[in-house]
Structures are given as C-alpha cells and as structure tokens.
C-alpha cells in the first residue's frame with residue numbers, strides 16, 4: 001500500500017510504502033487481493049500522521065510491468081488511486097511502471113524520486 005499526499009488532480013507524492021499479504025482466493029501468481037480490514041487499518045494509521053492512502057503496488061514475477069486483464073477488472077473499484085507494478089525477471093532485474101487507475105482503464109504516470117533531507121526517506125512524486 002502507498003501512503004502519501006495528493007497534490008491536486010495531476011500530482012501525488014508517495015512518502016511511505018507498506019507491504020500487505022496477498023489474500024487472493026485465486027492463483028497468487030496472477031492475481032492479488034488485500035484484506036479490507038488491513039486496508040482500513042493502514043488508512044487509519046496514515047490519517048493519524050496526516051497522510052492518505054493514495055495507492056497500491058504489486059509485482060509481476062516473470063511478467064511485464066503492464067496491468068493484466070485481472071488488474072484492470074479488479075482495480076475498477078479503486079478509481080483515482082495510484083498503482084505501481086514491478087516486474088521481476090529471472091535474473092532479478094526489476095522494471096517498474098506507475099499508473100493512475102480509472103474506472104475501466106489505467107493511465108500511465110511518471111514517477112520522479114525527490115531529494116530528501118538527511119535522515120528522511122526520499123519521496124516519489126507521481127505526475
């Protein structure tokens with residue numbers, strides 16, 4: 001799950017990344033699901049610190065960093081959220097792409113890592 005801040009319609013900053021277990025009842029290699037209680041708990045913890053739940057990330061082991069048919073269908077309930085897909089090949093190389101989820105489509109977004117002050121984690125600005 002991705003915590004951060006929304007900057008209007010066209011930009012957001014990812015300030016925190018939180019792992020979540022894949023709870024899908026289907027093949028966990030091609031689909032994923034996060035327990036709604038875990039999403040609610042994460043969102044509440046982020047809100048207490050002035051952050052929002054702005055999106056999600058998942059991997060495509062051995063696949064491509066483009067949304068699958070399942071991704072587009074399953075994420076239709078989350079319009080307006082950021083989504084990151086990391087594809088990992090057999091050699092361990094990772095290719096990452098970012099998207100803004102719409103009702104029935106995913107629009108590719110750009111991610112720029114911002115410099116951080118010493119002792120702080122860098123932010124990832126999505127536009």
Ligand SMILES: [Zn+2]
Nearest residue numbers: 060067068071
């Ligand atoms: Zn996927």
